[in-house]
Amino acid sequence: MTLMEEASRGRVPREIGSVAEREGIDPAKLARLVATGRVVIPRNIRRENLVPVGVGEMLTTKVNVNVGTSKSLDSPETEVEKALAAVAAGTDAVMDLSTGGDLDLVRRKILDAVHIPVGSVPIYNAAVKKDVSSQGLFDALEKHAKDGVDFVTIHAGVNNNSLERLHQDPRIMGVVSRGGSLTMKYIAETGEDNPYYAEFDYLLEMAREYDLTLSLGDGLRPGCIEDASDRAKYMEFIMLGELVKRARAAGVQAMVEGPGHVPADEIQTSVKAMKYLTDGAPLYLLGPLVTDVAPGYDHITAAMGGVIAGMAGADFLCATTPSEHLDLPTKEDVIEGTYVTRVAAHAADLTRPGVREKARAWDLQMAKARADLDWNGQFNAAINPTRAKLIRHRRGVETDTCTMCSELCAIRLSKEALEMQRERK
Template sequence: MDAGAEARSYLLRNDAHDIDGVLLGRPHPPVLGVIIGVTPGETTPETEYDKAVRAVAQGAQTLTDVTTDGDPTLRRRVLESLNVSYGTVPTYEVFRRIRRDGWAARDAVLTVLEEQADEGVDFFTVHASGTPETARALGASDRVIPVTSRGGAMMVEVMDGPGGENPYLGCFDEVLELCRASGAALSLAGTFRPGSIADAMDAAHLAEIEVQAELVRRAQEKGVKVSVELVNHVPVHLIPAYCELGREKLHGAPFGALGPSPTDIAITYDHVAGAIGATTAALHGTSWVTCVTAGEHCRIPDAEDIVTAVKYFQIALHIAEVGRTGDLSRDAKLSRARNDNDWTAMAELAVHPADAQAMVERQGYHHGEACTMCRGTCPLVRGKAIRARQR
C-alpha cells in the first residue's frame, strides 16, 4: 500500500485543445514525455517541429516546449496540428517581460499564462516553489551545483536582493483560477532540484518539496490539476526514497521524473543512464517520465537523438510495468516465438516492431531457422529435436 493520501489522476488536456489527452496519475501507466524548444542561434521552429512530429509518431505522450526567445511559432503550430498533450515553461517569457520590458511581476505571470491558456496549452511547468530564504541560503551551501534549472536560475535572480519575491507566489490564487477555468494543469518544477547526484536529498531540495506540498494542497482545494517534478539527478538507491516522499507528502498528486539521471558520468550516454533511472522511478510510483537524450547537458539533441531516447525509455517503462503488475504475458509470448524460431511473431511482439522486422529482413531469417549467434549449435533447434524424440 502507498503511504499518504489516495492517489489522484486527471486528463492532461486544456478544455480549448481538441486532442485526446492522456491520463496522469498512479492508477495509470506512467506517461512518457519529450522536451522540444527553440534556443536562438542553435535551432529553429521548423527543426523543433520536426522533432515533435517524430517523437509523437514514436509514441511520446507529452511535449514540453522550452523555447526561450518568446517566439510563439512552434507552440501554435504544435497546438494546431498534433494530437498530443502539450506544455510550456512560462518562466522564460515571464522573466523576459520582467527584466527586459520592465513589467510588474504579477502582470507578467498572469498575462503570459492567460495568453497561453487561451491558445490551448495543456500544462504549465512553473517555478513557483523556490523561496527567497532558500535562494539566499545558496551562498553558504555546499551544493556541487547550486542551481541546475534554467527557469530556477531566472527565479533566483529575480528573488535575489532586498524585497525579492517569487513572482508566482504573490498571485498564486489567480494562477489557480486561470488554470481551473481553462482546464490547464500545473506542473510544479523544482527550482532547487539537484543537478548532481551528490546534491540529492539535500536541505535545499527537501525544503522546496515542503513548499510544493503546500502548493499542491492549495491547487487541489481549488479543483486544479496539479503534479510535481520530483525525481531528477538522484543515485539509484535514493530513487525509491524520493518516490516515498512523493507518496507521503504530495496529497496523492502525480509526481514525475526528468530522466531521472542516476549518475553524472554518462556523458554521451545519458539516455542509457536515464532509462535505467526511469525503470526504477516508474516501478516505485512515478506517474510521468521525461526522456533525456544522449547529449543531455552537452548539446541540443537532433531528431534522431530524441527518437532513440524515446525507444530506450519505452523499454524502461515496459520493464517497470512488468515489475508493477507482474504481467509477463507479452514477454512469454515472445519467448515462445523465439523457442519456435518464429521470426515474424518475434518482430510483431517486440517493443519496437519495425526495428525488429528490419533486422529480420536484413539477416534474411526464415521461420524455424537459427540465428547467426549459434547456427548449427542453436539450443532452441536442438531442444525441439530432443522433445520430438521424447514424445
Template sequence: MTTQLEHARQGTITKQMQIIARTEGLSESFILDHVAKGEIVIPCNPKRPGQKVTGIGTGLRTKVNASIGTSSDICDVNLEVAKAEAAQEEGADTLMELSAAGDLDNVRQTVLANTDLAVGNVPLYQAFKEAIRKYKNPAKLDPEYLFDLIEKQLDDGLSFMAIHCGINQYTIERLRKQGFRYGGLASKGGTYMVAWMDINKKENPLYEQFDRVCALMKKYDAVLSLGNGIRAGAIHDSHDRAQMAEMIINCELAEIGRNQGCQMMVEGPGHVPLDEIEGNIMLEKRMSGNAPYYVLGPIPCDTGAGYDHITAAIGAASSARFGADLICYITPAEHLALPDVNDVREGVRATRLAARIGDISKYPDRRENEKQAAMARRDMRWNDLEKYLLFPEIARKTREERAPAQQETCTMCGDFCAMKKGMEIFEKDITDKR
C-alpha cells in the same frame, strides 16, 4: 470551466475518463475515483479538442514526455516541428515545448498545430526572454506581465504547465546556508526566478499569488505541474536541504491546489543516485497525498554524457518501478547540445523501454505481453514476435539486413541454435499453462 477533478468529485464520468479507462483496460469507476482524489490527472485543455487524451497517475501505465525547443544557437521552427512529429511517431505520451529563442509565440502555436499530443511548457522562459528583449534586464520582469502571459499561453491550447511556485525566500536561504552546490542550479526558469528575487528583494510572485495561478489553470482545465526549480544538477547534491525545502512546499501547494479544484502534479529531480530513487518517490507520494509525480530522468550518475539517454533510462526504470507517473525523456545530447531529430527518437525509445521495465515490475499482473513475446521467440515465430515488441520496425529491419541461412533461426547462432535444439528435445512435453 468545470475541471476534470471537479467533474469527478461530482460523480460525473467525462468523455476523457471513458477514453482513459478503455485505453488502460481499467474500469470507469476506478478512473473516476482516482481523478476525484487528485491521484490521476488528465491534461486536456478544451482549446484543443482534437488532442490525444492521456491520463497520468495511480494505476496507469507510466507515461513518457518528450521535450523540444529552440535555443539562441539553434533556432529553427521547422526543426522543432520535425522533432515534435518524431516524438509522436515514436510513442511519446506528452510533449513540452521549451523554446527560449526566436518568435516564441509563433514557435508555440506552430508546434501546437502540428501535433496531437497534450503540450506543456515553462512560462518563465518566455517571460524572462521578453524582459531581456524589452529591458535588457531579466530582473525587470513585471509580475503582471507574467500572469498575463500564462493566460495567453493557455489560451493557445497548452494542457499543462511547469510553474515554479515552490521557490521562495526560505528555499533560497537554504542554498546560501549549505554553501551552494557541487552541481550548481540546473533549472533555467528556476535560476532566473531566484535571480529576480535576489535582485528585487521580493518574494516569488508565483508563490505569493498561488491562488491566482490555480485560477488561471482552472479556467482552461490545465494541469499545474509544480516545477522543480531547485532540483539537484549532480548526484552529490541530491536531497540536500534546498531541494527538500522546495519539495515540501510543492507538496503542500499540491494539496492547496486540489482543494481549489485544480488538477495538480508535482515535479521531481533531476540527478539522483540509484539507491535514493525509491525514497525520493516515497517522500513525494506521502507528503503530497499521492499526487502524480513527474520526474526529469532521473540521471543516476554524472559521467555518462553522450549516453545519458541510457543513464537516465536506468533511473527511469527504477522510478517507474517505485511509483513515478510521468517521466521526461533524456536524449543522447543531454549536457552537450540541443537535441536533433535522431536524438529525440533515441530519447523516446529509451524512456519508453525504461517505463515498460518499471511497469512490469510495478504491476506484476500485466506481464502477459512479455510471456507471449518469450513464447514466440522460443517457437521461432518471428512474425508473431513482432506483435509484442516495443520497436517491431527496428527488429524487422535488423533481421532482414542479416538474414540467416535457416529462416527459423537467426544469425546470432545459425545452425548452433539453442532454441531449435530445445524444441526438438521437449516439444512433446511443452505446456503453456504454468
C-alpha cells in the same frame, strides 16, 4: 466546472471515459482517482482534437518528450518535426521548451500538429522578453493557456527560503533548472518573492479558467550525484506538497516534478518522500540520471533511474536523449530517447499495481514468438519493430534461427532435445 470538479461530483466526462477505456479501468474508479488528485488528465478547455491521456496511480507509466528551439537553433519546422517523430515513436505527451526565435509561433505550430497533451514553461516566454516580473510571468501564463496548452510547468516551490537553504548548504552545481534559476535571479534582484508563489491564488484562478493542469516544477532539482539529497531539495518537496493541496482545493489538477541526478540507492527514498509529502500527486521525473559521467549515454542513465523510480511509484518519465548536457537534440536523438524511455516505462509497468498483468501479457507475447522462432511475431511484439527488422536483416543472411548462434541455436536444440526425450518415453 473543471474536470476535477466534475469527477468530484461523480460524473464521468468524455476525457475520463476515453482514458478509462484505453487503460482498461472502471470509469467510476478513474473518476474517483481524478477527484482525489491521484490521477491527472491534462486538457485545456481550448484544446481541440485532443486524445486525452491519464497520468497517475493504477495507470500505465507515461512518457513525455521535450522539444523546442534555443537561441542558437530556432527553426519552428524542425521542432514540429521532432514532436511528430516523438508521437510516431509512441510518446504520451510533448513539452515545448522553446527559448529562441518566435516562441509563440513554435508553440502554436506544435499544438496544431499533435493530438496528445502538450505542456510548456511560461517563464521562458517572460525571460526571452526580459520581463521576469509578476506582470511578465502572468502575461506569459495567460498567453500559453489561451493557446490551448494542456499543462504548464510552474516553479512555484522556489521562494525566498530556497535561496537561504542554498547559502546554508551550498551545492557543487547550484541550481540547474532554467525556471528555477530565473526565479532565483528575480528574487535576488528585486528582494521580492517569486510571483508564482506569492500570488498562487491568482495563478489558480487563471488555471481554473482554462482547466490547465499544473506541473509543479522542481526548480531546485539536483544537477549532480553529489547534490542529490540535500535540504533544499526536500524543503521544496514540502512546499510543493502544500501547493498541491491548495490546487486540489481550487479544483485544479496538479502533478509534481522531480529530479534530476540521483544515485540508484537513493531513488526509492526520494520517490517515496515526494509521494508522501504531496499526498500521492502524480509524479513526473526527469530521469533520474544514476551517474554524471556518461555524456552521450544519458538516455540510458536516465532510463536506468526511470525504472527504479517507476518501481517506487513515479508515474510520468520525461525522455532524456543522447544529447543531454551536450547539444540541442536532433530528430534522431529524440526518437532514440523516446524509445529508450518507453522501454524504462514498460519495465516499470511489469511491476506496477493495476497494470502489471497487461504489461506482462505483452512480454509473454514476445517470449512465445521467440520460443517458436517466429520472426514476424517477434517484430509485432517489439517496442520498435522497424529497428528490430533492420538489425535482423542488415547482413542479408536469412536463417530460421539468427546469426548469433546459427546451428547452435539454443532454442531449437533444446526443443529438439525435449521432443527426442518425449519420443523415447
